[in-house]
Every structure is written in structure tokens, then in C-alpha cells.
Amino acid sequence: MAAVASSSTAATAVPASPNNAASTSSTTMLEPQSQPPSPYPDAAAPAASSVRSASSASTSSSSQADRSSTFSLDSSSAATPSSSPPRPHRASDVAWAPIRGRALGPRDFTLLRRVGAGDIGTVYLCRLESQAAAEGPAYAMKVVDRRALAKKGKLGRAAAEKRVLRRLDHPFLPTMFADFDAGTDFSCIVMEFCPGGDLHSLRHRMPGRRFPLASARFYAAEVLLALEYLHMMGIVYRDLKPENVLIRGDGHIMLTDFDLSLESTASPALEDARSAGGDRQGEDAPAPAPAPTCLPIPELQLLRLRRWKRRAAPRPRFVAEPVDARSSSFVGTHEYVAPEVARGGGHGAAVDWWAYGVFLYELIYGRTPFVGDSNEATLRNIVRRPLEFPAHGAGAGDRDSAAARDLIARLLDKDPRARLGSRRGAADVKAHGFFKGLNFALLRSSPPPVVPPPAAAALHRCDKAADVQQLFDHF
Structure with missing residues (x-):
């Protein structure tokens, strides 16, 4: 599940997406297999198993705790090829300028090294061939082998992801700079390279493995704006987790991984x-x-x-919720799925607001609220166990902590009809007291909690490994 958001000045990263094969029953769970974490969401588990993707777009992958698996029983139709449209908010971006308006192909890029390989595709760190010697902007190229995906029955998911990426134009979502074919078997997408890793890795580097409340509010606010835009476009994300939230070079976030997304319609409106x-x-x-x-x-x-x-x-409030979106597919990451999905029933856009509550809980308290000893135990906890908060947590006892707990509790309502956000989407969530005093319109220009160091060391040109050379032979 891969995607990317844009930066006004910094070159950013592109994660890939790991979608794991699932069984034919909507209640059958897949046991995760052990494998090294990948720096990109697409560098995930083998086709027949599911594992939680360690989707860090950083150039050096760090050890991450295993989570419950990502799973999918979804099917999608094939995408219609089209060129990447202009991106107005990227007009002055140094990474966008060299390739804007150009017809690009595989020979226009120099692959520096492979940064992820998984179920859906392989991601390479690359530069434009014309700027490789001049230390030009870095990009991430995701290469999809159509033959391999056809054998797994996953061509539809890769096509759905590309359809979504073509539509996005938002500072906290991916920008697809170019897409092209390499021969008849390979499809390539060029996106931003994010040198800062992902929120899961960053949280593990924090004291107590949790974010201070102010930092959690900042990241949660930027993710909220990304979800609002997706819902405005009629897209239900369905795979929110810290691993899919990348840190751009300027410290702001980029939500990635869209091959589990549900495409629907929405009617944005201003409501009194x-x-x-x-x-x-x-x-x-x-x-x-x-x-x-x-x-x-x-x-x-x-x-x-x-x-x-x-x-x-x-x-007036801006309301853009895809209220007509419905699916009975069993998709998501176990610790983040909503109760209606865990029960095997139908679901709509409210699943994103449940996942948003779990996401905020993890940022503040360092773990997810319903995790069990196994995937099945986790799903049982989601359906049956009441929400509990740690006795001692970040800022426990003060007003901000109380507001955070109230927001999480209202997002984690097991009844999707009563869940905060289910009626008016992000408009209701943004109005909660936890975000009081926060100017959402100025978030993009606000200083982030952490700015990653320059990624120059990670962008050095290295000898082409066997896998890179083999890819060039295919081209």
C-alpha cells in the first residue's frame, strides 16, 4: 500500500504497499510470518501470508516490533492508463521542477539502490540520469511486475492504487511525478523520497516510546487533514497506522499506501x-x-x-464524508480494524475514524488499545472489550490529557453510527476540544516537532547490486 504527500521545498519519499493475500472466508484470519521489516510499505510479506508492514521511507531501516498482519479479501478492476496531471501545490518544488512536463521512461533515471521489495512491487531510490552526477533531487521509483501480480491475482489492487495516486494533490499526501511502462511486463511509478522514516520508527526513538501530547496533536492534525481530503474525494483509506505515515525532509507528514482504499463518491458542502x-x-x-x-x-x-x-x-462547517461508501471486504491491519470489520459485516467511511482513534491512542500511550496475544484475540478484544486507558500516561490528569481521552473514546465507539466523524467527518473531529487553539490552515507552515537531518549520506551513488543490474537488463 503505497503513497506519498507533497513537500513545498523538500524531496520526499514514496512508500510502497504491502497487501497480503487472504483466504476466501471473511472471518478466516491469516497468521503472520516473521520477516525483516522493510523501509517501504510495499516491501511486505510473502504472497500467501500476512504481516504488518514496516513502511518506513527512511534510507536506513531500523528494527521494529512486529504487529498484527495486514490482510485483504478485496478485489478491484484494472486501471486506465493516463499521464500524471499537474500538481498546483508543487509548482515551486525543487523535486518537481526537473521533470515537470517531460515524457519520461526508465532510461531517464539512475537507480542508486533498492530500498524495498515485497508483495506488490520493488522500490528503488533513484535520480534523474541527467542530474545524477550533480547530486540532483532524489526520487523513489516503484516497479511492479505485472506477471507476478497476475499469478497472485493482485493486479486490481495495484491498479486501484495508481488510480488513487493520479487524483491526489495535497501537501500531506503523495505526489506521483510520473508513471510509465518498462517493456511489456513492468509498470513504474516515480514519487517523492521521504528521508525521515515513519511515525512508528520515530515513536520508538521517543522517551517511553510515546510522543509528548503536543507532538501527538501536531501529527494527528496533519493526518486529519489528509483524511479529510481523501474523504472529500470519495476515498475511504482503510489502512491508517503509524507505519503508513512518513516524515518528509521538512518534518511534515505524508500519508502513504492506497491499495486497500475504497473508491466511492462524496458531495462536499458547507453546513450551518x-x-x-x-x-x-x-x-x-x-x-x-x-x-x-x-x-x-x-x-x-x-x-x-x-x-x-x-x-x-x-x-459554516465544511462537510465532505463519503456517506454512501459501503463494502463487505475484510481488509485492514488487525490492531486497527473497526468492530464492524472484525465481525465480518459491511462497513463504510466510519472505519477510518475508528482507525484514527487507535492511531491517536498509540501515539500518546505507546501501544494500541485492543492488542491481544494473537490476531484472533485482538479481533475479539476489538468487538467485546471496553476501552481502557493507562493509569499513568503522557500528561495524565491535566486538561489536555482529559480532552485527548474524550476524543479517543468518542472515536472508538463500537457503534459506527454513534462514532465521532461518522456523520460530518473531519468537521466534527476538528471541532473537538483536543484541537482547541490549533489553526489547521497554517499547519503546513508551522514548525514540526522533529525535522530529520539531511539525507545526503543516504543518497550517495553506490555500485549497482545484482538486483538493480537485472532490472536494467529487463528495461
């Missing part, structure tokens, strides 16, 4: 906030009574009253 009603943290405070006036002229009093009403009126 007064009609929302009933949300404890999302309600606008009641407007104060108008101040008394001593103006003697009725016309001036009326003008002042109109101005006051305009200022006091609650701002």
Missing part, C-alpha cells in the same frame, strides 16, 4: 454549524446577548444589530 447540534465538544458556544446601545437613531441601532449578528453567527 447551528444545525449540527448535540456534539459535546463540537458545539459552538451560545452567542452572548447583544450589548445595550444608547444610540438614539433607530437606523443606527439596526445597523449595529446587523453587524453584531454577522460577528456572532457561527461559521
Whole structure:
């Protein structure tokens, strides 16, 4: 499951996606196999097994704790080839400028080394051939072997991912710079290279293996904006986890891995906030009574009253939730699947808000809330066990911690109809008190908690390994 988001100045990374084969029953679980973690989401488990992908886009892979597996019983249709459209928000990006408007092929790139190999494809760190000697921007090239995927029955998933990538234009989502064929058997996608790794790796480097509350709020806010954009496009993500959140060179995030995504439709609209009603943290405070006036002229009093009403009126909310999206596919990562998926029933966009609650819980408390000794035990816990918080956690006892717990509890409502976000999506989540005082419009230009060091050491040109040379022979 691979994807990428954009950076205005830094070259970023492209993860690939590991989608694992599943059984024919929607309730049959696959046992994960042990294998080394890959720095890209696509560098995942073997075809017949499922493992949690260690999708770090960093150039050096670190040891990560094994999680429950990613699984899928989904099927998709083939994609229609098309060129990558312009990306307005990337107009001044140094990585976008050299390839903008060019017809590119495999011979236009120099492969530096393989950074991931897995079930869906192989990812290479590369540069443009014309700029390789001049230390130009780095890119990630994902190469898909159509013959291998056809044997596994996974061509549809790779095609779905490419369809989604072609549509994206958002600073916290991937930018597909180019896509082309190499011969008749290989399909290539060029995306950004992210030198900062992923949130799972970064969390393991934090004291206590958890983020301070302020850092967790920052990363959660950027992921929230990415989910809002996806839902606005009618895309249900279905695989949110820290491994799929990469750190760009400027420290901001990039949500990746889209081969499990569900494509639907949405009708974005502005909704009067007064009609929302009933949300404890999302309600606008009641407007104060108008101040008394001593103006003697009725016309001036009326003008002042109109101005006051305009200022006091609650701002409309942007609502973009794919409410008609429905699927009965058994897909996701075990620790993050919603109860409706764990039961084997149908699901909609509300599964993303459940996963968002698990994601926030893990950032703050260093583990997921329902993990068990096995995948089956984890699914039973998700369906039956009530949500519990650690007695001692990050900022336990203060107001911000209480707001975080309330947000998580409302996101992890086992009833998808009552779950926060299920009705008005990101509009309700953004209005929660946990994000009070945060300016979502300025997040992209706000300083991130961690800025990765320059990745120059990882971008050196190395001798072509056997696998790289073999790939060139195919080209």
C-alpha cells in the first residue's frame, strides 16, 4: 500500500504497499510470518501470508516490533492508463521542477539502490540520469511486475492504487511525478523520497516510546487533514497506522499506501454549524446577548444589530464524508480494524475514524488499545472489550490529557453510527476540544516537532547490486 504527500521545498519519499493475500472466508484470519521489516510499505510479506508492514521511507531501516498482519479479501478492476496531471501545490518544488512536463521512461533515471521489495512491487531510490552526477533531487521509483501480480491475482489492487495516486494533490499526501511502462511486463511509478522514516520508527526513538501530547496533536492534525481530503474525494483509506505515515525532509507528514482504499463518491458542502447540534465538544458556544446601545437613531441601532449578528453567527462547517461508501471486504491491519470489520459485516467511511482513534491512542500511550496475544484475540478484544486507558500516561490528569481521552473514546465507539466523524467527518473531529487553539490552515507552515537531518549520506551513488543490474537488463 503505497503513497506519498507533497513537500513545498523538500524531496520526499514514496512508500510502497504491502497487501497480503487472504483466504476466501471473511472471518478466516491469516497468521503472520516473521520477516525483516522493510523501509517501504510495499516491501511486505510473502504472497500467501500476512504481516504488518514496516513502511518506513527512511534510507536506513531500523528494527521494529512486529504487529498484527495486514490482510485483504478485496478485489478491484484494472486501471486506465493516463499521464500524471499537474500538481498546483508543487509548482515551486525543487523535486518537481526537473521533470515537470517531460515524457519520461526508465532510461531517464539512475537507480542508486533498492530500498524495498515485497508483495506488490520493488522500490528503488533513484535520480534523474541527467542530474545524477550533480547530486540532483532524489526520487523513489516503484516497479511492479505485472506477471507476478497476475499469478497472485493482485493486479486490481495495484491498479486501484495508481488510480488513487493520479487524483491526489495535497501537501500531506503523495505526489506521483510520473508513471510509465518498462517493456511489456513492468509498470513504474516515480514519487517523492521521504528521508525521515515513519511515525512508528520515530515513536520508538521517543522517551517511553510515546510522543509528548503536543507532538501527538501536531501529527494527528496533519493526518486529519489528509483524511479529510481523501474523504472529500470519495476515498475511504482503510489502512491508517503509524507505519503508513512518513516524515518528509521538512518534518511534515505524508500519508502513504492506497491499495486497500475504497473508491466511492462524496458531495462536499458547507453546513450551518447551528444545525449540527448535540456534539459535546463540537458545539459552538451560545452567542452572548447583544450589548445595550444608547444610540438614539433607530437606523443606527439596526445597523449595529446587523453587524453584531454577522460577528456572532457561527461559521459554516465544511462537510465532505463519503456517506454512501459501503463494502463487505475484510481488509485492514488487525490492531486497527473497526468492530464492524472484525465481525465480518459491511462497513463504510466510519472505519477510518475508528482507525484514527487507535492511531491517536498509540501515539500518546505507546501501544494500541485492543492488542491481544494473537490476531484472533485482538479481533475479539476489538468487538467485546471496553476501552481502557493507562493509569499513568503522557500528561495524565491535566486538561489536555482529559480532552485527548474524550476524543479517543468518542472515536472508538463500537457503534459506527454513534462514532465521532461518522456523520460530518473531519468537521466534527476538528471541532473537538483536543484541537482547541490549533489553526489547521497554517499547519503546513508551522514548525514540526522533529525535522530529520539531511539525507545526503543516504543518497550517495553506490555500485549497482545484482538486483538493480537485472532490472536494467529487463528495461
